[in-house]
Amino acid sequence: MAMNPEELEQLRDSLRALLDEIAPVEKVREWDRADHVPPEILQRFGELGVTALAVDEEYGGLGRDVSALLVVLQEVARRSIMLAGLIVQCTNYAGLNIGELGSEAQKREYLPRVANGTLIFALGLSEPNVGADLASVETRAEIRGDKVIINGAKRWCSGAEIADCIYALVRSGPVSERYKNLSFVIIPRDTKGVSMTATGTMGMRGGPTNDVVFEDVEIPIENILGGPDCWNKGWSQLAGPTLETEKLSPSAMALGLGEAAVEAAWNYAQERSQFGIKICGHQAVRHTLADVQTRLQTCRLMLKESAAMLDRGEPSAVQTSMTKLYLSETIRDIVIQCQQVMGAYGYSEDFDMERYVRDAMVLPIFGGSTAVQKNNIASLMRLPKS
Numbered sequence: 209m210a211m212n213p214e215e216l217e218q219l220r221d222s223l224r225a226l227l228d229e230i231a232p233v234e235k236v237r238e239w240d241r242a243d244h245v246p247p248e249i250l251q252r253f254g255e256l257g258v259t260a261l262a263v264d265e266e267y268g269g270l271g272r273d274v275s276a277l278l279v280v281l282q283e284v285a286r287r288s289i290m291l292a293g294l295i296v297q298c299t300n301y302a303g304l305n306i307g308e309l310g311s312e313a314q315k316r317e318y319l320p321r322v323a324n325g326t327l328i329f330a331l332g333l334s335e336p337n338v339g340a341d342l343a344s345v346e347t348r349a350e351i352r353g354d355k356v357i358i359n360g361a362k363r364w365c366s367g368a369e370i371a372d373c374i375y376a377l378v379r380s381g382p383v384s385e386r387y388k389n390l391s392f393v394i395i396p397r398d399t400k401g402v403s404m405t406a407t408g409t410m411g412m413r414g415g416p417t418n419d420v421v422f423e424d425v426e427i428p429i430e431n432i433l434g435g436p437d438c439w440n441k442g443w444s445q446l447a448g449p450t451l452e453t454e455k456l457s458p459s460a461m462a463l464g465l466g467e468a469a470v471e472a473a474w475n476y477a478q479e480r481s482q483f484g485i486k487i488c489g490h491q492a493v494r495h496t497l498a499d500v501q502t503r504l505q506t507c508r509l510m511l512k513e514s515a516a517m518l519d520r521g522e523p524s525a526v527q528t529s530m531t532k533l534y535l536s537e538t539i540r541d542i543v544i545q546c547q548q549v550m551g552a553y554g555y556s557e558d559f560d561m562e563r564y565v566r567d568a569m570v571l572p573i574f575g576g577s578t579a580v581q582k583n584n585i586a587s588l589m590r591l592p593k594s
């Protein structure tokens with residue numbers, strides 16, 4: 209059963225206390241500079257029961273509660289968007305996907321480890337030649353006896369080097385058939401033939417992004433997502449019910465980041481004086497701060513409504529695309545406005561604002577880009593192309 213508003217507030221309080229203990233701001237800055245976060249930290253979220261929110265009770269969870277998971281991502285991203293990304297690797301890539309689409313054996317194998325925060329998946333959709341156009345995936349997979357053999361490469365596979373498994377979309381027949389012969393496979397990272405290198409990124413530092421190569425990688429046929437009967441069903445699995453949560457999760461992370469930036473600018477404006485008064489007394493700064501607070505509130509309301517629609521089981525594909533589009537663009541802009549309030553200090557590595565700006569730049573790119581969401585909205589609302 210979904211948490212009520214009072215329980216959600218308690219969840220926020222517990223998370224804030226945990227973050228103060230395991231991820232104080234100084235640590236977050238260190239992780240960003242070193243581009244590394246210890247993956248074991250995930251287990252602490254497991255102990256708090258956070259990752260169990262992605263798992264049904266019969267598999268050791270607290271019952272799937274998407275609204276509560278979004279609150280978790282928002283609250284954690286307020287401290288560190290990269291840390292929220294680590295949670296997504298457990299709760300979404302592993303938990304929600306396997307819970308919705310996995311075979312019974314896969315649920316029994318993986319979900320208890322999601323519930324206790326000891327399982328990390330990496331999402332292998334993008335490839336060197338494949339970005340928005342996922343139906344063009346080139347990584348090939350073929351069934352030989354009771355094995356699946358995989359050859360190809362994945363790009364931007366976030367956290368692959370710390371993951372237990374790569375949840376990969378592969379081409380399981382002729383390319384010309386596009387949507388009809390894609391499959392998802394679960395590839396344990398330590399399988400022979402899997403190799404990877406890290407790619408440096410501007411933001412989201414601490415969660416390594418990897419190029420992954422598969423050379424004659426052999427996995428059991430049981431590792432086809434949903435079992436062997438789901439061979440060639442990858443597209444419907446990708447476009448299935450988990451897609452809506454996949455759009456709202458980066459939106460919740462964006463909201464947390466936006467809240468952190470607004471709070472930093474709001475406080476700074478009350479400390480810094482120029483021309484004999486605090487800068488929050490200058491009308492231009494006051495209006496900027498009033499503006500970002502207002503836009504942040506529209507983001508909160510939009511995300512809340514989208515989550516409520518999912519909870520009520522209503523069709524929400526248009527709404528979730530609008531939410532991803534609006535929150536990622538709006539919050540990227542909010543963060544840049546907040547940086548301006550802080551002047552040179554918003555550009556300095558000694559202040560968190562500089563990290564917020566770097567992190568904000570990815571919002572319209574990942575989790576379904578702005579252009580992809582606009583295409584979705586126009587198509588789903590049946591806007592004719594000619």
Ligand SMILES: Cc1cc2nc3c(=O)[nH]c(=O)nc-3n(C[C@H](O)[C@H](O)[C@H](O)COP(=O)(O)OP(=O)(O)OC[C@H]3O[C@@H](n4cnc5c(N)ncnc54)[C@H](O)[C@@H]3O)c2cc1C
Nearest residue numbers: 331332333334338339340364365366412573574575577579
């Ligand atoms: C930090 C980071 C983490 C990531 N993590 C992952 C991950 O874990 N797993 C994963 O699979 N991927 C991941 N990605 C990849 C991300 O999902 C892709 O970057 C995204 O899908 C866009 O693909 P692309 O960058 O190749 O752009 P392209 O698809 O090449 O697009 C380039 C430009 O063209 C526009 N465009 C493309 N097609 C259209 C169209 N039909 N109409 C209008 N405009 C269009 C795009 O909006 C964009 O502006 C990550 C990326 C980053 C930066």
